[in-house]
Amino acid sequence: MNSVLYDVPGPKARRRNVVYTIVFLAVLALVAYWVLSALADKNQLAAEKWSPFVTDSQVWTTYLLPGLTETLKAAALSILIALPLGAALGIGRLSDHRWVRVPVGAVVEFFRAIPVLLLMMFSSAVYAAYTPVSSDLRPLYAVVTGLVLYNASVIAEVVRAGVLSLPRGQGDAAVALGMRKGQTMLYVLLPQAVTVMLPALVSQLVVIVKDTALGGALLGFGELLSQNRQITANYGANTIAAFTVIALIYIAVNALLTYLAARLEKRLRQGRKAAAAKDTAPIVNVEMGGASTGGL
Amino acid sequence: MFDFLDSGQYDLLGAFWVTAQLALYSAIGSLIWGTALVAMRVSPVPLMRGFGTAYVNLVRNTPLTVVIVACSFGLNQTLQITLGGENFEEIGFRLAILGLTAYTGTFVCEALRSGINTVPAGQAEAARALGMSFTQVLTLVILPQAFRAAITPLANVLIALTKNTTVAAAISAAEAAFLMKEMIENEADALFVVFGIFAFGFILLTLPTGLFLGWAAKRLAVKR
Numbered sequence: 001m002n003s004v005l006y007d008v009p010g011p012k013a014r015r016r017n018v019v020y021t022i023v024f025l026a027v028l029a030l031v032a033y034w035v036l037s038a039l040a041d042k043n044q045l046a047a048e049k050w051s052p053f054v055t056d057s058q059v060w061t062t063y064l065l066p067g068l069t070e071t072l073k074a075a076a077l078s079i080l081i082a083l084p085l086g087a088a089l090g091i092g093r094l095s096d097h098r099w100v101r102v103p104v105g106a107v108v109e110f111f112r113a114i115p116v117l118l119l120m121m122f123s124s125a126v127y128a129a130y131t132p133v134s135s136d137l138r139p140l141y142a143v144v145t146g147l148v149l150y151n152a153s154v155i156a157e158v159v160r161a162g163v164l165s166l167p168r169g170q171g172d173a174a175v176a177l178g179m180r181k182g183q184t185m186l187y188v189l190l191p192q193a194v195t196v197m198l199p200a201l202v203s204q205l206v207v208i209v210k211d212t213a214l215g216g217a218l219l220g221f222g223e224l225l226s227q228n229r230q231i232t233a234n235y236g237a238n239t240i241a242a243f244t245v246i247a248l249i250y251i252a253v254n255a256l257l258t259y260l261a262a263r264l265e266k267r268l269r270q271g272r273k274a275a276a277a278k279d280t281a282p283i284v285n286v287e288m289g290g291a292s293t294g295g296l
Numbered sequence: 297m298f299d300f301l302d303s304g305q306y307d308l309l310g311a312f313w314v315t316a317q318l319a320l321y322s323a324i325g326s327l328i329w330g331t332a333l334v335a336m337r338v339s340p341v342p343l344m345r346g347f348g349t350a351y352v353n354l355v356r357n358t359p360l361t362v363v364i365v366a367c368s369f370g371l372n373q374t375l376q377i378t379l380g381g382e383n384f385e386e387i388g389f390r391l392a393i394l395g396l397t398a399y400t401g402t403f404v405c406e407a408l409r410s411g412i413n414t415v416p417a418g419q420a421e422a423a424r425a426l427g428m429s430f431t432q433v434l435t436l437v438i439l440p441q442a443f444r445a446a447i448t449p450l451a452n453v454l455i456a457l458t459k460n461t462t463v464a465a466a467i468s469a470a471e472a473a474f475l476m477k478e479m480i481e482n483e484a485d486a487l488f489v490v491f492g493i494f495a496f497g498f499i500l501l502t503l504p505t506g507l508f509l510g511w512a513a514k515r516l517a518v519k520r
Contacts, residue, residue, distance in 0.1 A: 004417045005438065006340040006430045013340070020341045028347070038375050113499045115459035117473050122491040125480045129487060210359035217361045217466035218477070225362055228369070239374045243366040247358045254357035 039240060049238035053245050056235075063231050067216075067224035068249060074140060074212045074223065078147035079205060085148065086155025091185060093160050104156075111153040117214050120146030124219055139222070143215035147208055154207075158200050162193035195268050202261035206254045213250075224249060300483050301493075311475035312497050318392055318461040318471055319501070323454055325397035330404025331439070337409060340430055352402045360463050364395035368467035385470055392464035392471075396457065403453045411446030412438055416520070444516045451509030455502045472497060 009017060039045050052059045092104035111119070124142035127133045133141050166189060174184040215221030224246055231242040301308065336348035355363070368391055371377040379394065381387035415438050423437040443450075462473035476494045483490055 004420045005338055005433055007424060009340060017341050021343045024341065024343055024347070038377075042374055042376075044374060110495070110499075113459075113502050114495050115462040115473065115498060117462040117465065118476060118491070118494055118498070121473070121477055121480060122487070125484070125487050129484055206357070210357075210361075213359035213361035214463065214466075217365055217463075225359065225365065228365075232369075237374075239369050243362070243370050247362050247366070250359055250362060251354055251357040255353070258357070 044238070044240040049236060050241045052231075052235045052238070053241065059231060059235065063227040064224070064245070064249065067222060067227035068253075070140070070221065071209065071212045071223040072253075074143050074147070074215065074221070075205065075208045077140075077144045078151060078208050078212075081144070082148045082152040082155055082208075083201070086152040087159050087190075089152060089156035090159025090163070091190075093156060094163060094185075096181070108153040108156045111149045112157070114150070116146050116150045116211050117218065119149050120214060120219060122146075123149075139215055139219045142219055143212055143221050143223075146214075147211055150211075151204060151208055154204060155201065158197045158204070159193065162197035162200075163189050165196055166192055198268060199261050199265040202257065202264060205261075206257050209254055209257070210250070298489065300479075300486055305482075306475060306479055308475065308493070308497075311470060311472045312501070314389070314469065314471040315458070315461050315497075316501065318389070318396065318464060318469070319454075319458045321393045322396035322400060322457055322461070325393060326400035326404050326453075326457070329397055329401035330408060333401055333405035334408040334412070335434060337405065338412065338434070348405070352405055355399060356402045356406075358399075360395070360399045360460055361466055363399050364392060364463050365466050367391040367395040384468070388464070388467050388469040391467060392461070392469045396460060396464070400453060400457050400460070403456070404450065407446045407449035407453055408439075408442055410449060411442035411444075414445040415441045441518050444518050447509055447513035447516060451506060451513065454509070455505055458501050458505065459498065 007013070036045065043049075089104055089108055092100050093108060095101045095104070120142050123145035124138060127138050127141050127145075128135075163185075170188055170192065171184055174188040179187070212221070212223050213225040216223040216226030220226070228239070228242045228246055232239050235242075300306075333348050333352060336344040337352070339345060339348075368388070371394075372387060372391055378387050379390040381390045419437055419441070420433055423433045428436065461471055464471050465473035465477060468474060472494055476490060479490045480487060
């Protein structure tokens with residue numbers, strides 16, 4: 001679609017593009033120079049601030065990798081709990097019974113409207129006041145609970161949209177064969193919907209991975225982000241270096257997940273092309289992460 | 297049940313006002329930044345396209361919390377950048393807007409890009425046939441339609457942004473989540489009431505946004 005916006009550049013346009021490139025490069029270089037000189041002023045570029053990440057394996061084994069493990073643990077637990085819960089809520093919202101549909105809808109809409117951070121802080125306080133969960137496990141529990149409540153309701157919407165996107169005839173045919181409602185859902189609708197929504201579900205993983213960082217910043221959860229304090233304390237105030245490395249790890253993990261989601265989507269689309277009567281567009285679910293966003 | 301609110305100890309409205317301000321300023325900032333990014337991403341200059349793509353992919357995959365905390369630790373404490381803020385609170389507020397804008401801009405860019413995709417190719421071809429330059433095609437023909445088509449995803453970005461302002465609590469900006477943390481610590485016996493109040497506050501902030509923009513999306517949709 002990009003190429004539609006402009007013609008194949010002629011000699012004049014090419015010259016102009018070269019000028020733009022040079023100007024843009026100059027602006028970028030200026031910004032880079034300004035940033036680097038500011039960093040150099042505060043002695044953040046000194047080799048000893050960055051070298052630990054390359055030369056000292058302890059910074060990895062003691063801080064970064066355990067932090068990453070906690071991040072992935074919280075993310076994995078959240079998705080494992082949120083997935084079945086979200087599927088149940090999504091099916092509940094599609095129920096024929098008003099008394100199931102309405103309350104489930106209210107629960108889903110409520111938890112989708114609340115920032116994940118508030119859910120985490122609230123569940124942390126609830127665990128502290130009403131349960132015997134020990135204080136070193138509490139941050140993990142709180143983070144997972146917050147993520148599950150929020151993401152289960154997002155997944156519920158994904159499931160609902162997935163089931164609704166199927167051709168009506170699928171459910172009708174199942175009914176005509178004498179299947180009960182539960183059977184229709186379990187054997188006919190859900191298996192097809194899952195393939196449609198799988199990419200959206202995998203992308204939701206990225207949101208979950210990103211949101212675990214909230215627990216590190218505010219609940220004392222020992223995940224990847226929270227390691228920056230320890231690293232800067234032990235390796236000489238290398239704040240910028242520590243943040244750069246931590247951000248790169250997050251980016252690598254999330255880029256990997258995005259890549260897997262894209263591969264999965266491609267495979268599923270190829271596999272289904274022959275079978276699908278109607279071209280079921282994948283559900284675009286722009287989740288933003290952070291305290292929500294995902295929403296988007 | 298609500299008597300702890302009368303003590304005057306907690307500035308509930310003030311905190312939500314800060315949240316609303318954070319959301320508003322960041323929304324304006326990310327709309328501008330996101331538009332600039334999308335213009336770069338579809339531009340004929342390969343370097344700009346590369347920069348736009350790299351920026352979006354890198355920042356989108358970084359947790360917002362990392363962005364905002366890095367603004368505080370990295371920009372403020374290490375590089376002493378204050379963005380003209382005079383006290384701790386003001387600096388935190390401005391840094392939070394910077395972080396939210398840098399992060400949310402990528403999602404605005406993606407929403408607009410999906411909006412651009414809805415504009416039929418014939419429109420751009422016709423505009424070019426009339427002799428319009430790339431800038432004219434983009435600003436006069438494509439973007440106005442893309443914005444109208446992208447209202448729904450943009451509304452989702454705005455709602456997510458409103459909820460994301462809570463992350464500013466990580467750098468002690470005095471917004472709703474920060475006050476809730478304080479209230480939970482002090483009023484442990486009124487835990488559920490406190491949570492209810494803040495939950496209600498956010499529903500109040502996000503629900504009208506969603507309804508209004510949903511209405512606007514229907515109203516302004518380009519009928520094809």
